[in-house]
Amino acid sequence: MSLVVEGLAKRYGDETVFENVSLTVAPGEFVAIVGESGVGKSTLLNCMAGLDHWDAGRVLLEGQDLGTLGEQQRALLRRAKTGFVFQAFHVLPHLDVAQNVGLPLMLLQRPDNARVEAMLAAVGLQGLGTRLPAQLSGGQLQRVAIARALVHRPALLLADEPTGNLDPATAARVLDLLVAQTREHGAALVLATHSQAAAARADRVLHLSGTGITAS
Numbered sequence: 001m002s003l004v005v006e007g008l009a010k011r012y013g014d015e016t017v018f019e020n021v022s023l024t025v026a027p028g029e030f031v032a033i034v035g036e037s038g039v040g041k042s043t044l045l046n047c048m049a050g051l052d053h054w055d056a057g058r059v060l061l062e063g064q065d066l067g068t069l070g071e072q073q074r075a076l077l078r079r080a081k082t083g084f085v086f087q088a089f090h091v092l093p094h095l096d097v098a099q100n101v102g103l104p105l106m107l108l109q110r111p112d113n114a115r116v117e118a119m120l121a122a123v124g125l126q127g128l129g130t131r132l133p134a135q136l137s138g139g140q141l142q143r144v145a146i147a148r149a150l151v152h153r154p155a156l157l158l159a160d161e162p163t164g165n166l167d168p169a170t171a172a173r174v175l176d177l178l179v180a181q182t183r184e185h186g187a188a189l190v191l192a193t194h195s196q197a198a199a200a201r202a203d204r205v206l207h208l209s210g211t212g213i214t215a216s
Helices: 041-048 071-081 097-107 113-122 138-150 168-185
Strands: 003-012 015-025 030-034 056-061 082-085 156-160 188-192 204-209 212-215
Touching (some): 003 041, 015 056, 015 204, 030 041, 041 156, 041 188, 071 082, 082 138, 113 138, 156 168
Parallel strands (some): 030 204, 156 188
Antiparallel strands (some): 003 015
């Protein structure tokens, strides 16, 4: 999936988070977005996913202008075409691991237990499908989040500091997994990160500031 951001600006009242943000992500490309804390990396990813609104500019997914869509249309497009890995995992505590991973397929009305099991195996969680999130480590929870984001084979994966809450060794393993799985699925990957080690893995690194985004 191609992602195009043109002249994007986001403000909260009189405060400008960022402006003049333009970038293009090609199908299958891995782009890392770096920048100071509070500069709006998470907000930018939320705008790319249509989860947040912006004050100027456009976001286009496969040529579809998200700004012209209603909330339900955005949700349907996001459900089918994108995956999102959050720093805080956002797994549902009352669902077991397999149910969490299979949730995107259920929402698409395409339940597929075999694909869920294959995805769990791919992220090293085979045999843990019946466990509840409270029974898992942080690294395991992040792998659940990655499996959930990829199980429906999205064309675009957005990852917001996916290794930020993990120790260095676990973070490296999770990043290896994230890159390997997106490459295998041919998905474009946009990663917001503070980690120089994570950014070094990208095809391209972009630096976000309040006045725009530039090659780093």
